[in-house]
Amino acid sequence: MAKLSRQTRQKHLLQEELDKFTSFFTGEELFEKARKKDSKLGLATVYRFLKDLREKRVLHAYSCNRQMLHSTEEGGHCHFICEQCGKTEHFHLNKIDFLKQGIKGDVCHFQLDVHGICEACKKHMV
Numbered sequence: 001m002a003k004l005s006r007q008t009r010q011k012h013l014l015q016e017e018l019d020k021f022t023s024f025f026t027g028e029e030l031f032e033k034a035r036k037k038d039s040k041l042g043l044a045t046v047y048r049f050l051k052d053l054r055e056k057r058v059l060h061a062y063s064c065n066r067q068m069l070h071s072t073e074e075g076g077h078c079h080f081i082c083e084q085c086g087k088t089e090h091f092h093l094n095k096i097d098f099l100k101q102g103i104k105g106d107v108c109h110f111q112l113d114v115h116g117i118c119e120a121c122k123k124h125m126v
């Protein structure tokens with residue numbers, strides 16, 4: 001059997017470490033984990049790896065707190081942002097049929113920012 005190239009070995013390592021994440025993660029987090037096992041690993045390799053997976057649509061990117069988060073879940077990423085105090089809360093949407101109705105292409109993943117007044121601020125208003 002041919003010896004695996006370093007590139008292939010690094011990909012295997014990255015995939016292994018990626019599988020350990022149960023939730024959203026950043027490229028840097030994946031880099032930190034994988035580099036403990038391969039000190040020659042470069043950040044650019046990690047980003048290329050992630051981009052590849054995004055193009056294959058097995059990985060999805062969301063922007064959160066000025067960071068790019070990744071997840072293997074297509075479930076989407078939703079924020080509820082309070083106009084009053086600026087606090088951001090995450091919430092889940094299970095049904096996205098209403099989105100699909102308005103879109104002609106294939107939906108892969110989605111990100112939603114909903115703005116309003118949070119519960120705590122609502123109480124202060126009365």
Ligand SMILES: [Zn+2]
Binds near residue numbers: 057059060061108109
């Ligand atoms: Zn996607």
Ligand SMILES: [Zn+2]
Binds near residue numbers: 063065079090
């Ligand atoms: Zn978020």
Ligand SMILES: [Zn+2]
Binds near residue numbers: 082086119122
């Ligand atoms: Zn608020």
